[in-house]
Amino acid sequence: xxxxxxxxxxxxxxxxxxxxxxxxxxxxxxxxxxxxxxxxxxxxxxxxxxxxxxxxxxxxxxxxxxxxxxxxxxxxxxxxxxxxxxxxxxxxxxxxxxxxxxxxxxxxxxxxx
Ligand code: SF4
Ligand code: F3S
Numbered sequence: 001x002x003x004x005x006x007x008x009x010x011x012x013x014x015x016x017x018x019x020x021x022x023x024x025x026x027x028x029x030x031x032x033x034x035x036x037x038x039x040x041x042x043x044x045x046x047x048x049x050x051x052x053x054x055x056x057x058x059x060x061x062x063x064x065x066x067x068x069x070x071x072x073x074x075x076x077x078x079x080x081x082x083x084x085x086x087x088x089x090x091x092x093x094x095x096x097x098x099x100x101x102x103x104x105x106x107x108x109x110x111x112x113x
Contacts, residue, residue, distance in 0.1 A: 002037040003046065004063045004070045007101040008054035009033055011094040015083040017046040017055060028080035028110030029073055031088070036074035037067075052095050078112025086110065 005017075009032040017033065018026045025039035026046075035046075035055075047055045056063040080086075094100065 001042050002040040002058050002067075002070075003035050003042065003044070003055055004037075004058050004066045005032065005034050006054050006056060006062065006066045007032075007105070008052045008096070009050075010100040010104050011088060012052040012054065012091045013087050014051050014091060015080075015087055016049040016051065018080050019083050020045040020049055021081070024079055024081045026080050027074045027077040028086070028112050029077050030106040030108040030110055031104060032106075033080065033110075034070040034073045034077065037071055038074070073107070076107075077109045080110065080112050082113050084113060 011031050013031060013033065022043060022045070023039050023041055025036050026033050027036055042057070047057075058067050
């Protein structure tokens with residue numbers, strides 16, 4: 001099992017998750033994070049931290065569509081392990097919106113740390 005970041009993270013990027021991960025499993029895209037399945041140790045610490053409820057264990061039905069995306073971009077985006085200033089100013093306006101992947105997904109990498 002691993003944990004995955006879903007489209008609920010897109011344009012929210014609150015970054016509370018990265019602060020609690022004991023193994024630096026998060027990778028940063030331009031407007032969302034993903035979890036590297038090769039690093040995640042399934043500790044469940046990040047899930048309750050996300051204000052957008054964007055993190056799920058891969059065994060949940062809502063996670064299935066995002067497993068491949070996490071795997072793919074985990075190998076392309078840089079490691080991020082600290083909450084710096086990457087959260088967009090308008091993050092709350094996108095919290096809970098439907099259809100964010102189709103409207104806003106970016107394959108560009110973030111800055112990482
Ligand atoms: Fe990191 Fe644990 Fe979340 Fe996996 S479940 S990404 S190891 S905090
Ligand atoms: Fe994204 Fe939630 Fe982390 S919005 S950056 S998965 S705290």
